Amino acid sequence: MSVLEPQLLVVAAKAFDPADDTPLALNADLTVEWLVEFLRDEIVRRRGFRRAVVGLSGGVDSSLTAYLCALALGAENVFGVRMPYRTSSQDSLDHAAMVAEALALPMSTVEITGAVDGYLSLEPEADGRRRGNVMARTRMVVLFDQSAKLAALPVGTGNKTERLFGYFTWHADDSPPVNPLGDLYKTQVWQLAATVGVPEVIVQKPASADLVVGQTDEGDFGISYARADRILYHLLRGYTPDKLVEIGFPASEVGLVVGRLSSTHWKRHLPTSAMLSTTSINDYYLRPVDY
Amino acid sequence: MSYTVAVAQIKPKKADYQHNLARVAGVFEQVAHLSPRPDVLVLPETAMSGYFLEGGVREASRTAQELFTNLLARFRASFPVDAVLDVVVGFYEAAEGRFYNSALYATLSGTECPEPSRIVHVHRKFFLPTYGVFDEKRFVDRGRTIAAYPTRLGPAAMLICEDAWHSVSSAVAALQGALSLYVLSASPGRGFEGATTGNLQRWDRLLPGIAEEHNIFVVYAGLVGFEGGKGFTGSSRIVDPWGAEVVRGPVFDECVVSGSVDLDLLAAARAGTPLLMDLESNLGDLSLMLDRLVRGPHELLGANL
Numbered sequence: 001m002s003v004l005e006p007q008l009l010v011v012a013a014k015a016f017d018p019a020d021d022t023p024l025a026l027n028a029d030l031t032v033e034w035l036v037e038f039l040r041d042e043i044v045r046r047r048g049f050r051r052a053v054v055g056l057s058g059g060v061d062s063s064l065t066a067y068l069c070a071l072a073l074g075a076e077n078v079f080g081v082r083m084p085y086r087t088s089s090q091d092s093l094d095h096a097a098m099v100a101e102a103l104a105l106p107m108s109t110v111e112i113t114g115a116v117d118g119y120l121s122l123e124p125e126a127d128g129r130r131r132g133n134v135m136a137r138t139r140m141v142v143l144f145d146q147s148a149k150l151a152a153l154p155v156g157t158g159n160k161t162e163r164l165f166g167y168f169t170w171h172a173d174d175s176p177p178v179n180p181l182g183d184l185y186k187t188q189v190w191q192l193a194a195t196v197g198v199p200e201v202i203v204q205k206p207a208s209a210d211l212v213v214g215q216t217d218e219g220d221f222g223i224s225y226a227r228a229d230r231i232l233y234h235l236l237r238g239y240t241p242d243k244l245v246e247i248g249f250p251a252s253e254v255g256l257v258v259g260r261l262s263s264t265h266w267k268r269h270l271p272t273s274a275m276l277s278t279t280s281i282n283d284y285y286l287r288p289v290d291y
Numbered sequence: 292m293s294y295t296v297a298v299a300q301i302k303p304k305k306a307d308y309q310h311n312l313a314r315v316a317g318v319f320e321q322v323a324h325l326s327p328r329p330d331v332l333v334l335p336e337t338a339m340s341g342y343f344l345e346g347g348v349r350e351a352s353r354t355a356q357e358l359f360t361n362l363l364a365r366f367r368a369s370f371p372v373d374a375v376l377d378v379v380v381g382f383y384e385a386a387e388g389r390f391y392n393s394a395l396y397a398t399l400s401g402t403e404c405p406e407p408s409r410i411v412h413v414h415r416k417f418f419l420p421t422y423g424v425f426d427e428k429r430f431v432d433r434g435r436t437i438a439a440y441p442t443r444l445g446p447a448a449m450l451i452c453e454d455a456w457h458s459v460s461s462a463v464a465a466l467q468g469a470l471s472l473y474v475l476s477a478s479p480g481r482g483f484e485g486a487t488t489g490n491l492q493r494w495d496r497l498l499p500g501i502a503e504e505h506n507i508f509v510v511y512a513g514l515v516g517f518e519g520g521k522g523f524t525g526s527s528r529i530v531d532p533w534g535a536e537v538v539r540g541p542v543f544d545e546c547v548v549s550g551s552v553d554l555d556l557l558a559a560a561r562a563g564t565p566l567l568m569d570l571e572s573n574l575g576d577l578s579l580m581l582d583r584l585v586r587g588p589h590e591l592l593g594a595n596l
Contacts (some may be wrong), residue, residue: 023484031483034522037543041517045302182520286345289519290305 018248021226023233026188028195032068035180035192039072042178043153046290051152055143056080056107057210058095060193060202061157061181067196068180069155070103079150080107083139085116085211092210095202102199110146112138132211136169143176153178161186161225164232166264167209167217174267185232186225221260223253231257293553294444297322297329298527301545302516305341306351312339315380316365322376322547323369329376329549330444335475335514335527336381336451337392342477343518344383348390348430352383355413359397363408372401377411377442379449379512381475384413389432392416394449394475396442412440414449418457424479424521439467445554447471452478455497458504465505465567466574470554472507474498477514479521480542491524491542503534505567506560508552515545532560 043049052069056062069078080100084093093109100107115138120126126134147154156179162168163182181189186207193203207217207225218224231249235241241258245251266272270282279285299318304310315334322329336342339358340351353361362378370376376399384393396411415434419427437460439448448464448471455461455474464472482489494511502509508531515525528539529550540548561567570577 026483027485030487034480034483034488038517038520038522041302041522042520046517284346287347288305288343288345291344291347 016247018230021187021230024185024187024229026184026191028192031184031188032071032192032196035068036072039069039155039178039180043073043155047153047177049151049153051077051079051150052155053079053081053143053146053150053152054155054157055139056082056096056099057157058082058089058092058099058202059207059210060189060198060205061159063095063099063198063202064189064193064196065155065157065180066099066103066105067193067198070105071196075103075105077152078103078105079146079152080105081143081146082107082109083112083142084109085111085135086113087213088210089213091205095199095205098199098202102197108146110142112142115141128212132209133169133172135211136172140172140175155179156182158182159184159186159189161229161232162217163268164236164264165221165228165260166267167220167260168267170267185229187229221256223256227253228257232261235261292445293551293555294330295327296331296333296510296529296550296552297325298333298510298512298529298540298548299338299546300335300513300515300525300527300540300548301338303338303341303514305518306344306347308339308351308353312361312365315339315362316369318547319366319369319376323371323374325547325549328374331377331379333473333475333510333512333527334378334380335512335523336394336477337383337514338380338475338512339382341516341518342514342523343521345426345430348383352385352390354385355393355395355410358382358395359410362397363399366399367401370399370401372403375400375404375406375443377444379473379475379510381451381477381512383431384415390430391434392419392427392431392451393434394451394473396440396447396449396473398443406443411442412438412449414438414451416451416454417460418453420453424481437463439464439469444552445470447473449473449475452476455501456493458501461501461505461507462570465507466571470507470557471552472501472505472509474501474509474511476511478524480524487542488524491526494524494526498528498530499534499536502530502532503564506532506557506564508532508554508557510552513540515543532557533563 052073054066066080082096116135143154154176156176158168158173159181160183168174190203208215231254234244241254244254275283322332344351378399379396381394384391394414398409398411400406400408417434417437419433421428439446446468448469450460478490480488485492498509498511510529512527513525514523525540525542527548529537531537538548538550540546
């Protein structure tokens with residue numbers, strides 16, 4: 001009998017699986033608790049507001065934000081504002097109303113069609129991108145004015161994936177001073193939304209900016225959120241694009257994600273000021289946002 | 292010797308020293324009426340200003356003497372004239388034209404107490420995190436020593452946050468004779484995949500590890516509240532010399548965490564696992580190895596033995 005008998009059990013590490021979503025899975029309850037505390041602390045204690053105003057698009061991001069704000073401040077202190085343009089889908093309006101009803105929070109509807117078309121009548125040649133930006137910026141005009149009217153802090157709804165892709169209108173969607181979702185990938189937003197009870201029809205539907213009829217985010221990107229998030233997750237942790245391809249991610253998808261990320265760094269910063277002195281703001285004169 | 296610790300985990304108001312001093316005065320008022328009344332009150336890293344100040348360190352820092360004088364006045368307003376309280380508190384320190392992230396250990400006593408009021412020790416953060424969300428080296432200088440020092444409650448040492456993430460720091464403190472180790476922290480929560488945040492899991496491994504390895508008491512004070520979206524994870528606690536948690540505070544809420552530190556238990560713990568004595572015995576060889584590393588940091592130690 002061989003001294004090697006019986007053969008030893010081999011305990012092998014699991015091979016890397018590019019389709020594995022485990023790294024993106026959150027402890028949803030813990031995360032929700034954290035974000036609720038974040039909202040209380042940043043809105044009430046730091047900024048002295050007791051109320052919040054959220055633009056309700058009928059999508060999962062603003063719905064989750066409304067749920068979190070309701071948990072943090074009480075639903076009666078969260079104002080939902082629908083801001084439809086004439087081409088906005090009825091589903092979007094219905095789903096926003098569904099959230100307001102489910103949470104029993106006050107909701108108003110401010111049509112932006114008049115304001116948007118009033119300006120665009122002067123720019124009839126504006127293409128879809130320009131028209132979408134005008135709508136997004138008009139919505140922020142409304143949201144901030146509603147903030148002043150209601151003494152309620154605007155709360156942002158942008159998620160980490162769209163921030164990393166630059167998939168938002170600069171100084172519009174990203175302008176509210178407090179954002180609970182900004183460090184959550186889209187797939188994580190879906191996970192939390194299901195946890196807090198956002199209606200399934202909202203969680204399950206294809207994400208859309210609803211600026212053009214039939215538009216979907218994933219159609220615009222050319223990659224699904226699930227696949228993009230897995231690549232972004234590893235990229236931001238320091239994996240190089242070559243390493244991602246080596247461990248099994250499709251080169252075309254890695255290239256697409258890296259391209260979007262690399263071309264939009266400017267959208268994640270304040271405007272560039274010419275530095276002239278040794279007291280240049282945010283270069284030399286450094287004070288945090290809550291100082 | 293046994294003594295009572297109270298850890299006040301608070302949310303300081305950003306860069307508002309007077310407000311935070313008043314907050315500490317309120318804590319004095321509260322703990323003066325606790326039973327048993329604490330012998331030492333511990334507050335977290337940067338409790339007098341908040342943690343993320345960037346260049347605001349210049350405005351929010353104070354000298355250790357000024358902080359001590361201010362604390363003594365507030366103490367005497369709350370405690371009986373014959374009372375004494377040791378206090379450990381984190382603050383941005385201005386000293387000799389430099390700024391530090393420091394911890395003050397002071398004895399505060401009433402006008403009719405025989406124990407003199409005094410600054411016992413100031414620890415300046417030795418390891419300054421400067422990566423990711425942290426940028427300390429840009430705004431403060433590092434301390435040059437980790438030191439145990441005598442107190443009326445036995446030998447003690449202080450570490451500030453990343454100091455404790457390096458196992459060598461607590462080893463140095465314990466080798467110098469510290470029996471109580473105060474760890475002050477402002478630890479932003481990050482990593483939400485597990486049962487608790489990733490940073491707390493790290494502390495949950497580190498603090499019992501420190502206590503158990505050196506058989507010392509570890510008192511941890513964690514800041515709470517959010518600063519610019521970064522939330523600190525509190526969880527102040529006392530860990531006994533076997534690594535067991537005596538008491539722990541919540542993650543989010545301000546509170547006072549109180550418990551007893553019985554230094555008489557150290558002998559039993561050390562008799563069971565005399566690792567500190569083993570470390571002492573081997574210190575000469577370790578020192579030689581470390582010295583070679585210092586003189587030739589890029590040499591592989593093993594290749595030269």
